[in-house]
Amino acid sequence: MCFRDQFVSIFDSSRFANLVGLAWADPDPERNVAMATIETYTLASGAKRYRVRYRTPENRSTDKSGFTTKRDAQAFAATVEVSKLSGTYIAPAAGRITVGEVARAWLDSASATIKATTLAKHESAWSFRVQPRWGAVAIGDVRPAAIKAWVAELHASGVGAASIESALDVLRGALGSALDDRALLVNPAVGVKPPRRKLSKRGYLTIPQVEAIAVEVMTVRAEYATVIGFLAYTGLRWGEMAALRVESFDMLRRRVQVREAVAEVRGKIVWGTPKDHERRSVPFPAFLARPLAELMEGKNRSDLVFTGAKGAVLAVSRFRPRVFAPAVSRAQKADPSFPTITPHDLRHTAASLAVSSGANVKAVQTMLGHASAVLTLDTYSDLFPDDLDAVAAHLDEAVRQQSVGFLWVAEGRGPRPESRTGL
Numbered sequence: 001m002c003f004r005d006q007f008v009s010i011f012d013s014s015r016f017a018n019l020v021g022l023a024w025a026d027p028d029p030e031r032n033v034a035m036a037t038i039e040t041y042t043l044a045s046g047a048k049r050y051r052v053r054y055r056t057p058e059n060r061s062t063d064k065s066g067f068t069t070k071r072d073a074q075a076f077a078a079t080v081e082v083s084k085l086s087g088t089y090i091a092p093a094a095g096r097i098t099v100g101e102v103a104r105a106w107l108d109s110a111s112a113t114i115k116a117t118t119l120a121k122h123e124s125a126w127s128f129r130v131q132p133r134w135g136a137v138a139i140g141d142v143r144p145a146a147i148k149a150w151v152a153e154l155h156a157s158g159v160g161a162a163s164i165e166s167a168l169d170v171l172r173g174a175l176g177s178a179l180d181d182r183a184l185l186v187n188p189a190v191g192v193k194p195p196r197r198k199l200s201k202r203g204y205l206t207i208p209q210v211e212a213i214a215v216e217v218m219t220v221r222a223e224y225a226t227v228i229g230f231l232a233y234t235g236l237r238w239g240e241m242a243a244l245r246v247e248s249f250d251m252l253r254r255r256v257q258v259r260e261a262v263a264e265v266r267g268k269i270v271w272g273t274p275k276d277h278e279r280r281s282v283p284f285p286a287f288l289a290r291p292l293a294e295l296m297e298g299k300n301r302s303d304l305v306f307t308g309a310k311g312a313v314l315a316v317s318r319f320r321p322r323v324f325a326p327a328v329s330r331a332q333k334a335d336p337s338f339p340t341i342t343p344h345d346l347r348h349t350a351a352s353l354a355v356s357s358g359a360n361v362k363a364v365q366t367m368l369g370h371a372s373a374v375l376t377l378d379t380y381s382d383l384f385p386d387d388l389d390a391v392a393a394h395l396d397e398a399v400r401q402q403s404v405g406f407l408w409v410a411e412g413r414g415p416r417p418e419s420r421t422g423l
Helices: 003-011 014-020 070-086 099-110 116-134 144-156 161-180 207-217 224-234 238-242 286-296 316-334 345-356 361-368 373-379 385-402 407-411
Strands: 037-042 048-055 061-067 255-258 261-265 268-272 280-283
Touching (some): 037 070, 099 116, 207 345
Antiparallel strands (some): 255 280
């Protein structure tokens, strides 16, 4: 007996029909209000067909026709009523909605809850990666295996892991909204993983190298040296630094309050909160107090501290190609070991200098505004091997200072337990 026959045999009884609310042809119209019913009709060719009439969980009357046998119609009616009772009902027409339709609705609704930079990232991933492959596909036809194959194709074509992650996030989010609207029973994108990111070597600067790049940017504008020093010794993101106002600084405690961030989205300046909405207080070294104070002279409390030549927001899109990149090139000519870096690498440099100066992971996490210490450890795991070597060195020193004459320390070799007769 095939699965369909087994299924139908379970439901093919008036007793079960009454339990789940089915009525194959109940003559009582009062009882048929919320029950699935089956009726016959004839095609122009004379062929007999069956139609199932039923109500959705929203009490809307609908039907499905075209069944060639009563057994098939009964099986469909039974599954409809059971899914209604179990809360898993999905309208047959819902699966015909395209990914493009649900994605557009999801992106439009997301604009009210996510940052403009994140939305721009989603829009880009949708336009260049997701829409060409999935835009016209019905959501009911999307399968995990097909998504995995798509991810593999992107990876094989040279698309980076970060870009694939963004594309998956958009597809997963769009299908997730369909799931929330009960147009899908499961989200086929959940569980599909992007390829692992390759850990690229970061350009950590030494203190002399930080000073070298600061000297180079001074040839464009003297105030830019303070920008370099501030980023390299506080670890703020560019958008956080560019959004700082005079009132953000507590010069007596040498603290800066990070409350805002500014970004460029499609050529426009957009103000918002720091990444992950993480407001924090970050210390800065005493030697930066004087150059920072000079930048604030004559400004109101609400004025920006770091600005462009005309007092506008200091935009990284202009600073990097016009000031920073040429300065790095000049520094590399003077010092061939000088790494190729971007302004964001100054944040990594701050983490490196903080760790090497003895800061613990929790302090570095707070300084950088990471959501957790785990993220800090994962991001800067390459900074800690030397610390592991230091652990062994510290243990060696402690044992030598506190040992009471155990053989490891006394003779520099492993202990030799005394032999015992009979053992």
